[in-house]
Amino acid sequence: MHQIKTFNAIAPEGMQRLEKEKYDINENDHPEGIILRSKKLQTSEIADSVLAIARAGTGVNNIPVESCTERGIVVFNTPGANANAVKELVLMSLLMSVRPVVSGINWVQQLTGSDISEQAEAHKKQFAGHELEGKKLGVIGLGSIGAMVANDAYRLGMEVMGYDPYVSVDTAWSISRRVQRAQDISEIFTTCDFITVHVPLQEKTHHLIGKKEIAMMKNSAHLLNFARAEIVDHSAVLEAINEDELAGFTTDFADENLLHHDRITVLPHLGASTAEAETNSAKMAVRTMKQFIETGIIKRSVNFPAVEMAFHSPYRITVINRNVPNMLGQISAIIADSEINIDNMINRGREDYAYTLVDIDESDEDKIANVVEKLRETEDIIRVRVIKKEEVPY
Ligand SMILES: NC(=O)c1ccc[n+]([C@@H]2O[C@H](COP(=O)([O-])OP(=O)(O)OC[C@H]3O[C@@H](n4cnc5c(N)ncnc54)[C@H](O)[C@@H]3O)[C@@H](O)[C@H]2O)c1
């Protein structure tokens, strides 16, 4: 039986793809795979038995990715699976930032008497707002979410400018040619009425928007953060809003310092909280994990290369090693010295690490165990695994 541990509620539509005959869920503390959402995973919670961690979601800043890579643990995420949910919430927040609908809804609820309709008509002017049409939106980070936000904001009649120096070719093709490209991030800060950020939290994006960047913004600008709290310096935002140097801030990340401020809207990290996004993310995370456990195939990993090969032989050996010269030569030599025939082989490197799949025309398990032992003793090899071909092919 394969052992899987979960943290957070992972949608059942995904979990039910792990067949009861093959997978135990949360049965012990020595899992092969961990599936989680935003739970901050401590290194100590990752047992040596763990081969892979799948994030049912996008941001992997809650996982110690670097130490996982060093230990040969493959980390996956589910790119794009929750992007539509976040996009819809960003569009809703943009609309809510110009129309005081929540105040209006709450106000109407406390009216009494038989002339509510008249009272509403008489006082509605206090809830008048503005329109998004014709205003300029800046989108920082044109990935799965940013690209959707940019395209749909354009369809709402906004002028849209995007900034992403690392935009992928696929995403670039999906972005409307009417979305202007900023050459420098300062163009977004200085010219936009609304600025929304959709970049991953990394060392270089920590406080990407701080005092200096806010100072460049129009005093009438509204900033939105649905990416990660640490990307925006909250104390700088608070100071700017209190000094009337920034009009408003919407964030998906709760911070006690931002509460009870009429120009700051705080949501409890709801971006991906729709049934559809939770189902999509869970299904994708489970599919990726299952495929890795059962075949060694890597797809959608954030720390190891994508490696795929049809599995036709009786056994497959998988090797994770440091990306140094002559590793393939050594792996093949060890297998050949044991008089095992290699049916098929694939190797891919990614930065300092590489991954190899070797399909062997051999069923003698003692012979295979001997090869595995020798591979494990080889310098720069971090993990070796043997997978027996199951009936269900991928
Ligand atoms: N609020 C939520 O519930 C929620 C849901 C999903 C994702 N997120 C957050 O949003 C982030 C983005 O999600 P996504 O699905 O669009 O990811 P993505 O990987 O598809 O896109 C991220 C984009 O940011 C760009 N980028 C990276 N560094 C940049 C920089 N310094 N300046 C400009 N662009 C930069 C990348 O090139 C990429 O195109 C995630 O990493 C996650 O932290 C939040």
Ligand SMILES: O=C(O)[C@H](O)COP(=O)(O)O
């Ligand atoms: O990075 C993500 O995918 C989001 O922040 C969603 O987080 P959640 O799965 O905890 O809702």
